Amino acid sequence: SQQGEEDPQALSIQEGENATMNCSYKTSINNLQWYRQNSGRGLVHLILIRSNEREKHSGRLRVTLDTSKKSSSLLITASRAADTASYFCATVRGSNYQLIWGAGTKLIIKP
Amino acid sequence: GAGVSQTPSNKVTEKGKYVELRCDPISGHTALYWYRQSLGQGPEFLIYFQGTGAADDSGLPNDRFFAVRPEGSVSTLKIQRTERGDSAVYLCASSSGDRGSPLHFGNGTRLTVT
Numbered sequence: 001s002q003q004g005e006e007d008p009q010a011l012s013i014q015e016g017e018n019a020t021m022n023c024s025y026k027t028s029i030n031n032l033q034w035y036r037q038n039s040g041r042g043l044v045h046l047i048l049i050r051s052n053e054r055e056k057h058s059g060r061l062r063v064t065l066d067t068s069k070k071s072s073s074l075l076i077t078a079s080r081a082a083d084t085a086s087y088f089c090a091t092v093r094g095s096n097y098q099l100i101w102g103a104g105t106k107l108i109i110k111p
Numbered sequence: 112g113a114g115v116s117q118t119p120s121n122k123v124t125e126k127g128k129y130v131e132l133r134c135d136p137i138s139g140h141t142a143l144y145w146y147r148q149s150l151g152q153g154p155e156f157l158i159y160f161q162g163t164g165a166a167d168d169s170g171l172p173n174d175r176f177f178a179v180r181p182e183g184s185v186s187t188l189k190i191q192r193t194e195r196g197d198s199a200v201y202l203c204a205s206s207s208g209d210r211g212s213p214l215h216f217g218n219g220t221r222l223t224v225t
Contacts, residue, residue, distance in 0.1 A: 098159065
């Protein structure tokens with residue numbers, strides 16, 4: 001079953017612009033993780049934010065978490081063509097080891 | 112160091128045949144996961160190993176699917192009597208085993224059942 005839902009499903013922007021993707025989930029979580037997947041490749045872990053954190057940065061990535069709204073956002077600043085990929089959020093609940101995945105946002109950066 | 116390795120990268124088989132998909136996790140990772148991914152979808156959980164034992168196989172769709180990890184390292188996903196609906200990318204991931212720790216994925220095996 002999928003808990004996370006990303007929106008938009010697809011996003012196309014010009015290189016240099018910022019890209020924002022959102023993720024909503026349904027139940028309480030231990031942490032939320034964002035992954036990137038290039039076409040034909042496996043998923044690559046980007047960033048993890050714990051339920052007691054509200055914001056986290058890693059390079060050009062900024063993740064926020066609002067547990068009251070059960071939502072998270074991933075911001076990629078100064079986008080590059082190489083950022084073209086699908087982005088997935090995954091949540092970890094309580095003592096569960098499983099990640100529950102959304103269907104992803106397909107991001108296209110136009111040069 | 113080496114990442115998660117999956118072989119073969121592509122497998123085409125006829126309906127009704129048996130297939131084995133292999134995963135070599137990152138050395139020292141105790142947790143190993145198998146997922147299945149269809150086009151445009153997120154990963155669908157199949158099975159999770161902690162060491163040699165299958166801690167959770169609730170995602171396996173039916174008894175045609177089976178996975179082993181006999182020495183706590185390499186894992187093999189086995190599919191009997193393949194059906195066209197089994198066509199998908201099968202992803203393997205490993206982690207340190209700590210609850211909620213990030214997963215490291217292989218590039219997957221694209222299985223096509225004709």
